[in-house]
Amino acid sequence: MRLIDIEVNTAVEIVSFEGGKGISSKLRRLGLMPGDQIIIIKRAPFRGPLLVDANGRSVALGRGVAAKIEVSLCE
Amino acid sequence: MRVALIGQPNCGKSTLFNQVAGYKADTGNFPGTTVTFTESSVRVIGEKIDLVDLPGTYSLTASNLAEKEVIRYLSSNRVDVILNLVDASHLRQGLELTLELLELGKPLIVALNMMDEAARMGITIDGPQLESLLGVPVLPLIASKGRGIKPLFTSVLDRGRNGTLVRRIPYQNQDLDDIILSLSKELQEMDLNLDWEWEALAIRLLEEGDDLLSEAESGDLVLRRTIEKYIQQVIQQHGKTPTWIFSEERHAHAQELADRVSTLGEERVTWQTRADDLLLHPFWGYVVMLGILLVFFQVVYLTGSAIEGPLISLFDGMIAKLGGFTGQGSLITDILTGILQGISGGVAIVLPYLTPFLLGMGFLEDVGYLPRLAFLMDSLMQRMGLHGKAIVPFILGYGCNVPAVMATRTLEDRRDRFLVATLSIMVPCAARIAVIFGLIAFYLGSWIALLIYVFNIIVIALTGRIMSWRILKENPGLILEIPPYRMPTLRTTFLKTWFRAKEFVIEAWPLLIAGSIFLELANRYKFADILNLLTRPFTWLLGLPSAVGLPLIFGVLRKELSLIMLRQALNVTDISQALTPEQMITFTIFVVFYIPCLATLAALRKELNTRDMFIIATLSVVIAMVTALIGRGLVILVTSIGVII
Numbered sequence A: 001m002r003l004i005d006i007e008v009n010t011a012v013e014i015v016s017f018e019g020g021k022g023i024s025s026k027l028r029r030l031g032l033m034p035g036d037q038i039i040i041i042k043r044a045p046f047r048g049p050l051l052v053d054a055n056g057r058s059v060a061l062g063r064g065v066a067a068k069i070e071v072s073l074c075e
Numbered sequence B: 001m002r003v004a005l006i007g008q009p010n011c012g013k014s015t016l017f018n019q020v021a022g023y024k025a026d027t028g029n030f031p032g033t034t035v036t037f038t039e040s041s042v043r044v045i046g047e048k049i050d051l052v053d054l055p056g057t058y059s060l061t062a063s064n065l066a067e068k069e070v071i072r073y074l075s076s077n078r079v080d081v082i083l084n085l086v087d088a089s090h091l092r093q094g095l096e097l098t099l100e101l102l103e104l105g106k107p108l109i110v111a112l113n114m115m116d117e118a119a120r121m122g123i124t125i126d127g128p129q130l131e132s133l134l135g136v137p138v139l140p141l142i143a144s145k146g147r148g149i150k151p152l153f154t155s156v157l158d159r160g161r162n163g164t165l166v167r168r169i170p171y172q173n174q175d176l177d178d179i180i181l182s183l184s185k186e187l188q189e190m191d192l193n194l195d196w197e198w199e200a201l202a203i204r205l206l207e208e209g210d211d212l213l214s215e216a217e218s219g220d221l222v223l224r225r226t227i228e229k230y231i232q233q234v235i236q237q238h239g240k241t242p243t244w245i246f247s248e249e250r251h252a253h254a255q256e257l258a259d260r261v262s263t264l265g266e267e268r269v270t271w272q273t274r275a276d277d278l279l280l281h282p283f284w285g286y287v288v289m290l291g292i293l294l295v296f297f298q299v300v301y302l303t304g305s306a307i308e309g310p311l312i313s314l315f316d317g318m319i320a321k322l323g324g325f326t327g328q329g330s331l332i333t334d335i336l337t338g339i340l341q342g343i344s345g346g347v348a349i350v351l352p353y354l355t356p357f358l359l360g361m362g363f364l365e366d367v368g369y370l371p372r373l374a375f376l377m378d379s380l381m382q383r384m385g386l387h388g389k390a391i392v393p394f395i396l397g398y399g400c401n402v403p404a405v406m407a408t409r410t411l412e413d414r415r416d417r418f419l420v421a422t423l424s425i426m427v428p429c430a431a432r433i434a435v436i437f438g439l440i441a442f443y444l445g446s447w448i449a450l451l452i453y454v455f456n457i458i459v460i461a462l463t464g465r466i467m468s469w470r471i472l473k474e475n476p477g478l479i480l481e482i483p484p485y486r487m488p489t490l491r492t493t494f495l496k497t498w499f500r501a502k503e504f505v506i507e508a509w510p511l512l513i514a515g516s517i518f519l520e521l522a523n524r525y526k527f528a529d530i531l532n533l534l535t536r537p538f539t540w541l542l543g544l545p546s547a548v549g550l551p552l553i554f555g556v557l558r559k560e561l562s563l564i565m566l567r568q569a570l571n572v573t574d575i576s577q578a579l580t581p582e583q584m585i586t587f588t589i590f591v592v593f594y595i596p597c598l599a600t601l602a603a604l605r606k607e608l609n610t611r612d613m614f615i616i617a618t619l620s621v622v623i624a625m626v627t628a629l630i631g632r633g634l635v636i637l638v639t640s641i642g643v644i645i
């Protein structure tokens, strides 16, 4: 499952980052790594970004970025 | 003693710096406010120290130019004490950087800032325990209220004097530690001249060898091979690059530390969530955004025009009487007229609009609205080949184009930096506000001024669209931390406004006065006409009187000059007697788009390079010409339709 396909307010766990080194290292530097839990708080309209909560920090992620984050649902 | 403020973006470094050094560094509630270092010599508790404010960085492996500045500063300047600010309300994230800083082996002090916010969120942190786990002093701080500064600096001074060395916390993974140790031994044998501890150097080289190596000015093959060997070893043993494995370890460790020393509060403060529900709403969010911009616009206009009118007539009255005292047409009268014109331009035309604008802008920045705009505008920016983060330079551009160009440092790609720099210098800065409001809104009404702003945005968007289509490459996409809303204090808002207005008062105003005197003399000795001849091709094409040439030339120094000198050049007190509405609009559009002022050109040259600066300047003249003609055409069209109806 990709983050972009997840509904608002669902808790998911990051499995891996796909694609370019650029995106994964930027996320890593922000403190987002495989194993971390995130929740989508909001979605902007017109193919806009997602607002997610990552360990208590709000982060806006563009669609393209969210499409490259593989996640799994947590119980 | 040199003390460097280091911490993740938006944790309050510049706020602390300003508390100690006086307002010298810009602060704002968005990550990436500071993009360069500011040094200041200050006296704390009786001792002189050099305090340095640096850009925020999430980690020492930098990804953009602003962050690279931190590493560069750390490696090239003798820093005696690192003062690491950590946002206490996001302890876990902050500690990741702290762990990295510990590896540098320099005297380190951790300040837990934003203790007020942490408390509000119900978070409690066991400071003494954290102190013993990290092995360095940990002190609480509320930078915005100035609480905790004295104990903090007492501790800093103490550490600095005793030069206590700091030990990094060993990696839980024994393999990694072994690798670090044996690489640092090998490094010790080579004769490198870098200001790092050996182990620190070993870790840094493993994490991002290339950058550091190039700084060590050693195309040293042996060194390169050695590092490569170790990197391969890590990859073989762990299936990951050292960069990843080190940060994963620190990530886990930071989490563990945070869990041990802090108890989490309940959910987020609810009004924050409510505010976001409205301000980031798929529909209402945009309505509110337009509302905010319109109100802002009206407030600036109403305050400014209420002051401009009376003050202008006051000064004009003085100028008219001048001849009676010092002799009609005498040299001294001309010079005094120039001085008065320059002064009145500052007090009556620039400051009345600039001040409310800066106040409002400072408020929006501090409250935390800018990153929200990035969120709302991301999809629109995508269409210009950019992403939401680029909105920050644009918004800053409305204040002044120089910080806008500098803010492009927070963008990772060179392509993005070029594109955003080119576009952000077309944003009408506060200097151009004087022209748009003082001329257009004042004589033609505020809604025409609003139309000019809208027209400007459309032109920027189109240019972005065309340019990004020419230099198309994959758009990296938005990744941006959104900070909580914060209530700005009156004090910081005013200090900030003064800090920015001061730039006009000290640098631009004297120039306005000098320009006005020059123009008086140019008219007196009749060389104005010759200079105006130079710009005649432009002014002729635009259908403007040739006397407008000099103000346009001087506008390159400061954009306000174009308007202040205009009245003088046309030799009228009321511009509407000399220019038709159509001419005013053409003139303003041209002023908005053509060559940015000298300071901006210098910033472009510094952030990009000389060639790009010339390309952008030329492009701006072309765009100014085209758009001014389009504007002129539109006005003619609209008025002729008006006549027919």
Ligand SMILES: Nc1nc2c(ncn2[C@@H]2O[C@H](COP(=O)(O)OP(=O)(O)OP(=O)(O)O)[C@@H](O)[C@H]2O)c(=O)[nH]1
Pocket: B007, B008, B009, B010, B011, B012, B013, B014, B015, B016, B026, B027, B028, B029, B030, B031, B032, B033, B034, B035, B054, B055, B056, B057, B113, B114, B115, B116, B117, B141, B142, B143, B144, B145, B366, B486
């Ligand atoms: N509530 C609270 N707010 C604070 C505190 N310290 C700073 N702030 C606010 O936090 C925001 C960020 O402060 P800055 O000083 O610009 O942060 P910075 O670390 O310099 O940020 P960058 O330059 O982007 O790295 C501002 O709006 C400050 O007013 C604090 O102790 N408590």
Ligand SMILES: [Mg+2]
Pocket: B013, B014, B015, B025, B026, B027, B033, B034, B054, B055, B056
């Ligand atoms: Mg700062």
